[in-house]
Amino acid sequence: MLDMNCDSHLCETDLFTYLELHKDDEYYQNIMIYDIQDIAQAFRSRNDTLTRTDDVMDYSKPNAPRIKNLSNYLISSK
DSSP: OOOOOOOSSOOHHHHHHHHHHTTTOHHHHHHHHHHHHHHHHHHHHHHHHHHHSOSSEEOSSTTSOEESOHHHHHHHTO
């Protein structure tokens, strides 16, 4: 059985069904590509903002984040 994420908003099965029904429609293909690119850019931008303004961790080296503020780290880990 497929594990679909249905969180009382939009179910993944609904999205996949929609895409399947419009897979041959060039207009919808272009819209979906642009929407997905916009969503990816929004997530990238939000992630950059969160890592820059994080009071606890320093992400200047993404592969080896460090604790920036030990007091805030201990408070956030409670």
